[in-house]
Amino acid sequence: MTTLIVASSHHGSTREIAERVAEVLRTSQSVETVVEDPAGAGAWLDTADAVIVAAPVYTGSLDAEAKHFLDSRRAELSLRPLVILASGGAPEPLPKVAAQLETYGARDVAYFRGALVEERLSWIERMKLKVSKNEHYGDFRDWDAIERWAKSLTHHGVR
Numbered sequence: 001m002t003t004l005i006v007a008s009s010h011h012g013s014t015r016e017i018a019e020r021v022a023e024v025l026r027t028s029q030s031v032e033t034v035v036e037d038p039a040g041a042g043a044w045l046d047t048a049d050a051v052i053v054a055a056p057v058y059t060g061s062l063d064a065e066a067k068h069f070l071d072s073r074r075a076e077l078s079l080r081p082l083v084i085l086a087s088g089g090a091p092e093p094l095p096k097v098a099a100q101l102e103t104y105g106a107r108d109v110a111y112f113r114g115a116l117v118e119e120r121l122s123w124i125e126r127m128k129l130k131v132s133k134n135e136h137y138g139d140f141r142d143w144d145a146i147e148r149w150a151k152s153l154t155h156h157g158v159r
Contacts, residue, residue: 002032003158004048006041008055008066013115013139014087017146018054021085024150031158038069045073050081050158053106056114057088057097070104081157082106085149087114089140107156110149113140 003025007018018035025031034044045051055066070077070084084106086093093101093111101109 002034002044002048003050003052004041004044005033005035005052005054006038006066006069007035008038008053008063008069010056010058010063011115013141014054014056014063017085017087017112017114017141018052020143020146021052021054021150021153024147025153025158028151029154031154038065041069042073045076048080050083051077052083052085052153052158054085054087055101057086057090057093057111060090060094060097062086062097062100067100074104078105083153083156083158084109086111087141089114108153112142112146112149115139115141 003022005018005022007015009015009018015035015037022033022035025033034048036044053066053070055070056063082104084101084104086097086101086109088097088111091113098109098111
């Protein structure tokens with residue numbers, strides 16, 4: 001049995017979370033995992049027994065690549081256990097993002113804070129943060145909570 005982890009990530013933080021989830025599933029649950037970006041995930045979808053979509057939230061909106069994958073593959077995703085992991089800089093997702101994530105019929109939707117590393121951002125992204133007075137750089141990932149969540153996924157059909 002294989003679990004496909006679709007990881008959209010422009011700056012690497014959400015991808016690193018997805019990789020850690022894959023590692024926890026492999027080592028603690030003996031789950032075979034494949035981590036792919038949305039563009040390459042379609043090739044693995046037919047062989048996956050379960051799917052985890054790791055989607056970043058940028059400036060209060062779900063990442064366009066992750067959203068496109070979830071929207072365009074809705075029928076295929078409904079045939080297997082789906083879990084969504086969202087990651088963003090805010091302590092909690094905006095209500096509109098949380099409501100949007102619930103529309104995909106996932107067995108579980110989790111939100112974890114990510115990392116906002118200045119060196120990984122483009123000049124334009126840094127300026128947008130400066131203008132919005134939201135320059136809260138740092139690594140806010142709670143690895144213990146992420147690992148506990150990953151270990152709980154077998155209760156949601158991820159195996």
